[in-house]
Amino acid sequence: MQHRTVLMREPGASYPEATVRERASSPIDLACARAQHLELRGLLERLGLETVVLPAADELPDSVFVEDPALVRGDRAILLRTATPARRGEAEALAPVLERYKRVERLEAPACADGGDLLDAGKVLFAGLSERTNRAACEQLQELLPELRVLPVEVRGTGLLHLKSGATYLGRDTLLVAPGRFDSEAFRGYTLLETAPAEDAAANAVVAGGAVILPAGHPRTEVRLRERGFRVETADISEFAKGDGGLSCLCLFL
Numbered sequence: 001m002q003h004r005t006v007l008m009r010e011p012g013a014s015y016p017e018a019t020v021r022e023r024a025s026s027p028i029d030l031a032c033a034r035a036q037h038l039e040l041r042g043l044l045e046r047l048g049l050e051t052v053v054l055p056a057a058d059e060l061p062d063s064v065f066v067e068d069p070a071l072v073r074g075d076r077a078i079l080l081r082t083a084t085p086a087r088r089g090e091a092e093a094l095a096p097v098l099e100r101y102k103r104v105e106r107l108e109a110p111a112c113a114d115g116g117d118l119l120d121a122g123k124v125l126f127a128g129l130s131e132r133t134n135r136a137a138c139e140q141l142q143e144l145l146p147e148l149r150v151l152p153v154e155v156r157g158t159g160l161l162h163l164k165s166g167a168t169y170l171g172r173d174t175l176l177v178a179p180g181r182f183d184s185e186a187f188r189g190y191t192l193l194e195t196a197p198a199e200d201a202a203a204n205a206v207v208a209g210g211a212v213i214l215p216a217g218h219p220r221t222e223v224r225l226r227e228r229g230f231r232v233e234t235a236d237i238s239e240f241a242k243g244d245g246g247l248s249c250l251c252l253f254l
């Protein structure tokens, strides 16, 4: 689970027009988004990661969310097929970069998936069934990754955009989850650590450089993690939450 290189992409001038289910009460502040992105990058570097930061792609408003167009595992990168018309083009825009590091493969129609639904938990790849990710994707991923068990988890009806909006793998067979969102059987065999009440958004975290990075503003979940021996760092990502994104969406670990 410890990665050394993380791919990011600067938010572009079009980021305020990102795809959202509902407009936030205040508009996205692009200057603040850029500052928050830089802060996150600095934190990852302080934690010992090498960051590869791609220039903004203004024609792709959601392209700052680099987690979604690809699944990276070992020496392979699988380019995913988005179900979101405005996000078509993001996967191929990443292809030349990923080819420098990985063997690149592609999901084929009718499969659709976003990386935000693909939760790599060691021996198991939990795959959220959502508005973005379908069963055909689970089947193709199972064929491409026979060393893993691909287990579908229902996300529709949870109110979450993606599976990883409500679950993070912390290592050692432990998942950080937002309570009451998923079928209680979904993660059988794993230890579940629940976010504190009213802090569901803390369930989208990043594990890197020996720390768990939580979105800022979830103090009681922070305490829960510290009490269990995790090193916790925080990052303010308010301007990315307005674009329906979380912390993990901003990082693609290579």
Ligand code: CIR
Pocket: 018, 019, 020, 021, 062, 065, 067, 068, 084, 087, 114, 115, 116, 117, 161, 162, 164, 165, 243, 244, 245, 246, 248, 249
């Ligand atoms: C979208 O709706 O696709 C973007 N505005 C947000 C994507 C967030 N990505 C993620 O949760 N992995």
